[in-house]
Amino acid sequence: MLKIALLVALCAVCTAQSMKVTGSHTADMDFLHKQKKIYELLLYVRQNDLIDAEFYNVGRNFNLESNIDMFQDKSAVQKFVWGYKQGILLSRNAIFSPFNSEQLQEMQALFELFTSAKDFQTFYKTASWARVYLNSGLFTTAFTVAVLYRNDCKYMRLPPIYEIYPNLFYASDVIQEAQNIKMARGVTGAPGVENAETYMIYANYTGAYMPRVNGEYKLDYFMEDVGLNAFYYYFRQVFPFWLSSKQSGIPPEIRGQFYYFVHKQLLARYNLERLSNDLGEIKDFDWYKPIHPGYYSTLTYSNGISIPQRNRYSSIPYYKYKHLKEINRLESRIMDAIDSGYFVDIQGKHVDIYTPKGLGMLANMIEGNVDSGNRRFYGMYDSLARDILGFSAEQTNRNKIIPSALQSYCTNMRDPAFYMLYKRIMTSFFRYKENQHSYTQSELQFPGVRIESVNVDKLTTFFDNCDTLVNSAVSVENLNRGVSFRLKARRLCLNYQPFNYRFTINSDKETKAVLRIFLGPAFDDITQTALYLTKYYKYFVEMDKFVVSLRPGSNNIDRHSTDSFMTMQDMTPSDIFIEKLKKAIGGSEPFMYSEREFGFVNRLSLPKGKPEGMPYKMFFFLSQHDESNVNAYEFPMFGKIMFDGKSLGFPLDRPVFGWNYTVPNMFMKDVNIYSVLDKEMKY
Numbered sequence: 001m002l003k004i005a006l007l008v009a010l011c012a013v014c015t016a017q018s019m020k021v022t023g024s025h026t027a028d029m030d031f032l033h034k035q036k037k038i039y040e041l042l043l044y045v046r047q048n049d050l051i052d053a054e055f056y057n058v059g060r061n062f063n064l065e066s067n068i069d070m071f072q073d074k075s076a077v078q079k080f081v082w083g084y085k086q087g088i089l090l091s092r093n094a095i096f097s098p099f100n101s102e103q104l105q106e107m108q109a110l111f112e113l114f115t116s117a118k119d120f121q122t123f124y125k126t127a128s129w130a131r132v133y134l135n136s137g138l139f140t141t142a143f144t145v146a147v148l149y150r151n152d153c154k155y156m157r158l159p160p161i162y163e164i165y166p167n168l169f170y171a172s173d174v175i176q177e178a179q180n181i182k183m184a185r186g187v188t189g190a191p192g193v194e195n196a197e198t199y200m201i202y203a204n205y206t207g208a209y210m211p212r213v214n215g216e217y218k219l220d221y222f223m224e225d226v227g228l229n230a231f232y233y234y235f236r237q238v239f240p241f242w243l244s245s246k247q248s249g250i251p252p253e254i255r256g257q258f259y260y261f262v263h264k265q266l267l268a269r270y271n272l273e274r275l276s277n278d279l280g281e282i283k284d285f286d287w288y289k290p291i292h293p294g295y296y297s298t299l300t301y302s303n304g305i306s307i308p309q310r311n312r313y314s315s316i317p318y319y320k321y322k323h324l325k326e327i328n329r330l331e332s333r334i335m336d337a338i339d340s341g342y343f344v345d346i347q348g349k350h351v352d353i354y355t356p357k358g359l360g361m362l363a364n365m366i367e368g369n370v371d372s373g374n375r376r377f378y379g380m381y382d383s384l385a386r387d388i389l390g391f392s393a394e395q396t397n398r399n400k401i402i403p404s405a406l407q408s409y410c411t412n413m414r415d416p417a418f419y420m421l422y423k424r425i426m427t428s429f430f431r432y433k434e435n436q437h438s439y440t441q442s443e444l445q446f447p448g449v450r451i452e453s454v455n456v457d458k459l460t461t462f463f464d465n466c467d468t469l470v471n472s473a474v475s476v477e478n479l480n481r482g483v484s485f486r487l488k489a490r491r492l493c494l495n496y497q498p499f500n501y502r503f504t505i506n507s508d509k510e511t512k513a514v515l516r517i518f519l520g521p522a523f524d525d526i527t528q529t530a531l532y533l534t535k536y537y538k539y540f541v542e543m544d545k546f547v548v549s550l551r552p553g554s555n556n557i558d559r560h561s562t563d564s565f566m567t568m569q570d571m572t573p574s575d576i577f578i579e580k581l582k583k584a585i586g587g588s589e590p591f592m593y594s595e596r597e598f599g600f601v602n603r604l605s606l607p608k609g610k611p612e613g614m615p616y617k618m619f620f621f622l623s624q625h626d627e628s629n630v631n632a633y634e635f636p637m638f639g640k641i642m643f644d645g646k647s648l649g650f651p652l653d654r655p656v657f658g659w660n661y662t663v664p665n666m667f668m669k670d671v672n673i674y675s676v677l678d679k680e681m682k683y
Contacts, residue, residue, distance in 0.1 A: 025155070027591040032584050035593075037124050038147060038156045039581070042164050043574070044472055044482050045136045046302050048092070053479040059128030064113075070122040076112045083109070089134065090398060095301045096137025097403035098242065099383050107142050108242055110134070114146035115247075123150065136302065140164060144237055148636035149248060155593050160571040161233050161410060162226045166470035168410040169226050170489050171298035172306075174203045175473045178487050182474040201470070203491040206298050206414070216293045216416040218277040221494055221608075222270070223414050226468055227570050227601035233409040234598055235262055238636050241369035241383070252371035253360025254633055254643075260363040260429055261648040263422045265600075268520075268541045270419050272607040275521055276614055276675070282423045287324055290315045291389065293416035295405060307411065308404045310391045319394045323384060330379045334366060337378075338432045345373045354436065359647070362432055366425060382425070389417045430538060438657040446622050446665035448508035449550065454620055454669050457499035461608050462676040466493035469573055486575055496561075496606045503557040505622065507550040512625040514644055515557070517544040518652060519606075522615035522670060529668040530658035533619070537652045540619060542566065543605065547625050561605055565641075568599035596639030609673030616673055621651055622665040 027035070041055055050056055068077050083089055083106070090096065090106055098104050110130060117123035123146070130139050147153045162169040166178075181199050205220035222228065239259065245252040271282065283292055294312035301307065316324065337343040342350040343365060351373055353362050364371045368380025390404025405411040412418050467488045476482035501517065520540035526532045544564040548557055572580075584591030607616070629645035647653045651661075 023595045024592055025594075027584065027593055029585070031593070032581065032591055034120060034153070035156050035591075036581055036585065038153060039159060039574075039578070040479065041127055041131050041143065042140065042159045043479065044476060045131070045140055045164055046472070047475055048132045050476075050479040050482070055124075055128035055131055058125055059130070059132035062125040062129045064126070064129065067122065067125070070118050071113070071116045072118060073112060073116040076109065076116055080109050080113055084133075090138050092135050093303050094135055094137075094399040095303060095305065095401060095403060096135055096141065097401065097407045098141065098240070099386065099403065099407045100398055100401055102398040103138065103401075104242060107138050110138060110142040111146055114142060115150065120150075120152040123152070141237075145240055145243065148238060149243075155595060155597070157572075157577065157593070157597060159574050159577075161230050163469045163574050164472060165302065165410060166468065166473045166489065167300055167302055168408065169224075169229060169299075169468070170203055170470060170473075171206070171209075172300045173298070174201050174470065174489050175300065177201045178470050178473040178489075181487060182476075198486040198488060200467075201487070201489045203489045205491065206296060209298060210296055215277075215279055217296075218279065219270075219273055221463070221492070222273045222604070223416070225493055225601065225604065226466065227493075228604060229410060229413050230571070231598065231600055232266070232413055234637055236409045238638065239369075241367055241380070244370045250633060250635065251360075252364060253357040255369070255371065256360030256363030256367075257648055259367050259369075260359060264426060264429070264538075264649065265541055266413075267419060267422050267426055268539055269604070269607070271539055272519065272521060272541060272616070275616075276608040276610060276673075282419050284423070285420050287316060287327060287388070291417065291420075293420070295415040295417060297405060297411075297414075299405075299411060299414075301402070305402055307408075308390065308392050308402060310415075310417070314391070316388060317391055320388050320391075323388050326379065327381070327384055327388060330381045330384065333378055334362075334381065334428055335431065337365070338362070338428060338435065341435070343373055344377060346376065353432070359429075359432070362429070366428060385421050385424075386412070389421055390415075426538075433654045436654055438655055439651055439660060441660045441663060444623075444651055444660055444666070445663040446513065446624055449511070449513065449622055450506045450664035451620060451622060451667040452504040452506050452554070454504075454618070454667055455502040456618065456669065456671055458497075459499060459606055459609070459671055459673045460497040460676055461606050461673060462495055462497070463492040464495040464603075465490055466570075467573075469575060471574075483575070483578055493603060494608060495603045499561050501557075501559040501561075503555075503559070503620070505548075505550060505555045505557060507552060507555060509550075509552055511550050512627070513548050513550055513622045514625045514646075515544075515546055515548050515559075516542060516621045516623070516650070517559075518619040518621075519543050520617050520619060522617045528658070530656070530661040532617070532668070533652070533656045533661050534658045537654075537656045540652050542649055542652075548622075562602060564602075564605065566600050567602035567605055568596070569602050571598065594639070595634075596637075598637045606673055609675045611675050611677060613672035613674050616671050618669045618671050619652070620667040620669070623650070 040053060044050060064077055064081050068074050071077050090103055096103055098107065113126055114123060117126055127143055144158060147156055147158060167175050178201060205224050207217040207220040210217045239255050245255055285291055290313040292313060295310040297307040297309050299307045337353060341354050342352050345351050361373055365373055365378045367382045368375055372378060386406040390406035392402060392404035392407060395401045405415045406418060467490045469486060470489045471482060471487045474487065518540040520536060526535060544566060546565065580591060583589045623646065626645060630642050632640050632642045634640045
């Protein structure tokens with residue numbers, strides 16, 4: 001080890017440490033059995049007749065009232081049992097949406113049951129009972145969040161949401177074909193995944209069914225990417241608007257900052273993809289004028305009802321008019337708070353928002369989550385806007401509602417209106433940032449440190465085959481048979497050739513630094529780096545952030561694109577995961593689990609580009625790493641993440657004053673992204 005350390009010092013090659021803190025562990029038998037129980041509860045979740053499943057017998061034989069002493073909150077049990085006996089809970093065949101207030105109350109009541117259980121066995125029995133008797137969407141939502149936040153379920157994995165509800169990720173013709181295969185061929189494989197036969201269904205994107213005049217659907221491969229939509233779903237499950245920071249253990253300002261930052265990243269990333277497809281900026285919209293992009297849905301809910309559509313250039317439906325005055329009031333109040341510098345809390349006091357916690361407070365107010373400083377006055381802008389733009393029909397019977405694509409976290413990114421809405425929301429955040437002072441040179445410079453050069457490998461993207469298990473699209477005779485065969489949907493998805501960054505950094509001292517990497521658009525109207533950032537800073541995506549150790553002299557740093565703390569590979573398919581779990585329980589091999597389960601889809605690290613090369617710009621920035629100012633927070637699924645005292649997206653999170661961005665610890669590089677079309681999407 002000493003020789004290795006000396007060699008590293010002599011070569012002046014510094015190490016890079018990610019800004020995420022992750023750990024890998026070997027599961028013991030207790031963890032394995034818990035994991036198996038948790039995982040199986042979400043397999044074929046629409047079926048409550050899987051009589052061979054462990055949860056089936058457990059759930060049918062469990063009585064909530066008889067076990068009330070096993071819950072911390074006995075009144076929560078009594079209220080839920082009363083509602084169940086009265087028959088007023090959501091029917092099994094209804095469509096669940098957290099944006100319906102009545103359904104949300106029921107789901108929260110169930111969540112309280114799950115979190116109130118004193119031990120894992122009581123939790124499992126309660127979940128098994130709910131799995132058998134309650135609405136599947138209601139159960140899935142409450143159960144997922146409970147698993148994320150119960151200490152005795154820490155690091156437990158869940159089946160990917162696109163495997164639980166494939167109908168929300170694949171068109172109805174794929175679901176129909178899956179059912180045809182099941183009807184015609186049944187299950188021929190012997191029990192056990194390794195001996196199972198695989199049936200492959202070839203799937204299209206929505207663009208296959210759309211007239212080419214609808215240019216938005218050039219981006220269907222991005223908007224409908226299974227991994228991207230799953231990322232958004234889990235992001236909103238980790239930070240559900242109805243869960244308070246006291247319940248989650250995550251500071252309210254942190255949950256607010258994440259709401260802002262994730263949406264800013266997604267919007268910037270979407271804009272980069274638009275450039276690759278020769279589409280202009282996202283259009284602004286007016287509540288009182290026709291909405292330009294339409295939404296053509298090829299999806300159905302689990303009960304067979306189609307997701308509502310919206311024609312191009314459609315005006316807001318008349319039955320949504322009653323919400324327009326309210327949305328205008330909320331927008332006015334939010335903008336007043338931003339420009340005045342304070343919001344009015346529930347007690348009527350003025351609270352300054354231009355503080356270190358101010359961005360998080362503003363974000364909580366805009367989302368309208370339970371940590372909002374005054375939800376009575378500032379409302380729930382996010383959900384109200386979704387309701388209006390989604391064009392869903394008004395329905396008083398909660399068992400008959402048909403949520404729009406915008407009212408489901410699994411599907412909302414498929415609707416072009418999603419990006420229009422969040423562009424509008426980001427306008428408020430950008431106004432807030434504009435009211436703050438620009439970073440000065442003294443805040444940006446890193447004395448004695450200079451980025452001499454950056455070399456980046458050729459950037460190449462391509463379309464690759466992506467397979468998804470869609471077994472849950474069909475009904476099975478029993479759970480054992482259900483896991484013994486494979487129904488897969490295959491379609492082309494964007495991917496990229498992993499690449500390396502090679503940095504040469506000169507330092508006059510031994511120090512630690514944080515190196516940030518951004519990707520942004522390339523326009524030829526401005527050639528000077530500082531002026532370019534002044535105009536286009538908000539369009540850059542943060543691709544990576546990591547700690548480097550610098551030594552005096554020249555430092556050579558290598559960083560691989562797959563090392564990014566922002567991204568992760570796709571979730572492990574259920575068939576592979578279950579097989580690993582079985583082997584571990586049987587003692588034939590160890591089962592490893594990680595503190596970090598999910599992140600932004602690594603496949604989508606780069607926009608598509610063009611065959612002849614599409615120009616983009618990369619921006620690199622080094623800042624001093626002050627370990628005394630670092631805080632680490634652990635998020636369910638996303639693992640431990642360190643905050644280095646800088647704003648998320650720093651230094652491109654505020655308007656840029658060009659002259660200040662001429663410091664030697666920053667570097668701008670022109671790059672080209674090449675798309676290799678060896679597998680081209682054919683509609």
